[in-house]
Amino acid sequence: MTAESPRSDCRILVADDDPAMVSMLADGLAELGYAVVTATSAPDAIRLARDSTIDVLVTDLRMPEVDGIELLALSKRIAPERPVLVMTAFGAIDTAMESLRKGAHHYLLKPFKVAELDLYIRRALEQRALRQETRTLKRAFHDRYGMDSLVAESGAMQEVRDLVERVADADIPVLLVGETGTGKGLVARVLHAHGTRSAGPFVAVNCAALPENLLESELFGHVKGAFTGATANRAGLFVEADGGTLFLDEIGDMAPALQAKLLDVLERRVVRAVGSAREREVDVRIVSATHRDLPARVASGQFREDLRYRLEGIAIAIPPLRHRRDDIARLASRFLADARSASPKAVVDRFSTEAMTQLLEYGWPGNVRELQHAVARAVVLGRSAEAVAADLPPAIVERRSRRASVDFGDEIIPVRELQRRYAAWALERVGGRKAMACEKLGIDGKTLNKWLANSDD
Incomplete structure (x- = not known):
């Protein structure tokens, strides 16, 4: 009432x-x-x-x-x-x-x-x-993020789910590593839903989405008048998550000065709001995630080594979608059901054999998130009960026409041709995204263009 x-x-x-x-x-x-x-x-x-x-x-x-x-x-x-x-x-x-x-x-x-x-x-x-x-709401959260929400037909994801089951009840920090779009946020929520703190709040923040000063205020809170625009006291996310889980997404992008304050909070379990002289005890479990190579960032001085060890109580590596192809069909079916719920007038309820083949063979540089968007597009654009290849994004449909090969058989080819074929194959695997191809190959854009053109210039 x-x-x-x-x-x-x-x-x-x-x-x-x-x-x-x-x-x-x-x-x-x-x-x-x-x-x-x-x-x-x-x-x-x-x-x-x-x-x-x-x-x-x-x-x-x-x-x-x-x-x-x-x-x-x-x-x-x-x-x-x-x-x-x-x-x-x-x-x-x-x-x-x-x-x-x-x-x-x-x-x-x-x-x-x-x-x-x-x-x-x-x-x-x-x-x-x-x-x-x-x-x-807590029961709904638990039901939504049950272990079955982690699709694990593939061996790679079965290992992830097994590890999640084993560490969910352990009240220690968990670091989730993996490429953008692999589902780190979902794993974080499953950890919370099946942990001893499931009755407490789950609070998430993207550390890369906010400037340093704003992120500090979001995490630790502030008092009225602490800075321009601070018109009222704010408790901060650590306090909001007290008794539950705080999910620090994209932790690898946090500014060094803020890393020091975060480390202090994790070590002493007290938080001090910006502009305040008083400390408040907090009891939270930290789950963090990053697509960055943290050891490399530690070596370059961009990330504190002591904070890395504090966050990495247990590290769980989330595999990219291209390494878990056995999960694609089931993921696509789940996303199709979700898209139909969001678009009640949609007529699509399945994929044609050709469309599913394209989904299974595509490289998915954007991982599970890209698959979800591709399925949603097919559901919205499809004109019949069966989604066809033409309903999929162009990057997927056009993949076969520019498919590259690194299978040389018994042929001995010049190194320049080897470079060209390998660069073309890598580019295809990341959906034609040159920046990502350069990152994977460890080369710059100029070198990639040289390889693709088979030029000595």
């Missing part, structure tokens, strides 16, 4: 040995629209408290035969989520405080107005609804 929802949806039990008090509260609450049941004796109070349809219990603290503390305990056993409000006289404050420790939502000192009781009832129900919604 929210503040705007009908009060008639809520059944309230009012229990007090004073009939006049019960009558006054029942009449007042009924006028506000609540459905009210009453009890002025211990047997009635116990019988009605066992009724699971009662939404809120309002009980006097001191009654003959059974007191409010006992009724509170009974209610918590029968309906743990049911809010209990305790009424008490001024002289019983200590007992009222005890009721709070035992799970009562609030206590009210007699005499009080019905409007005050109404306020606490609505607050209690709103908090219960929020807790229920949070649990629902």
Whole structure:
């Protein structure tokens, strides 16, 4: 129930040995629209408290035969989520405080107005609804990111899934490494969903997407006035993730100065907001990811070696899609179902043999993300139940026409021809993207063009 929802949806039990008090509260609450049941004796109070349809219990603290503390305990056993409000006289404050420790939502000192009781009832129900919604969202998160969400027909991914299963419960940092688009974010969420912190929050941030000063504020928080534009206090992502998991995506791109502050937080488990002199303890599990070669960045001075070791409690390498071709068909089917859900008017429900062959043979330089986009495109553009090759992106369709070969058989060829064929083959494998081909080959663009042209110039 929210503040705007009908009060008639809520059944309230009012229990007090004073009939006049019960009558006054029942009449007042009924006028506000609540459905009210009453009890002025211990047997009635116990019988009605066992009724699971009662939404809120309002009980006097001191009654003959059974007191409010006992009724509170009974209610918590029968309906743990049911809010209990305790009424008490001024002289019983200590007992009222005890009721709070035992799970009562609030206590009210007699005499009080019905409007005050109404306020606490609505607050209690709103908090219960929020807790229920949070649990629902957490269950949905767990269901969405079950182990089956990691498609693992291939041996390479079966090894990844096995490792994820083994380290999910281990409360140590995990570093996910792999090319862009391989699914590192999905693995991070699966780790959280199956770990001991699954009941806590999962908070993600892309360290490459924000400038250094903004990322510092996002991670550690800031106080009002700490810098221009800081118009209010902000807790920061470490605090938001307290009790759960903080996913630091693209950690290899973090600025060196920020790496030092991150290392300090990880070592001491305290965070200090920008502009604040106070530290706050945090308890988070760190899962980080990068497509960078961290050892190379350490060697070049771009990444702290001590931070690398702190993050790399367990390293999990996510294979590129070209190394897990046995997963392509199942991934494509899953993405097709997702795309159909997003486009209810789409008619495509399967791939033609030719289209699937093209998906299986393509090099996928953009990895799983590129496959997902290719399938979504085919679903949107397809004009029949069967997606054909022409519905796929041009980079995939045109691949065969410019297919290169590195199979020389028994032929002995000049080194220049070897360079040309190998460069053409590598370029094809990365979907014609010269920058990526240069990175894979370890050469610059000028050298790649020379190889492709078979030129000595």
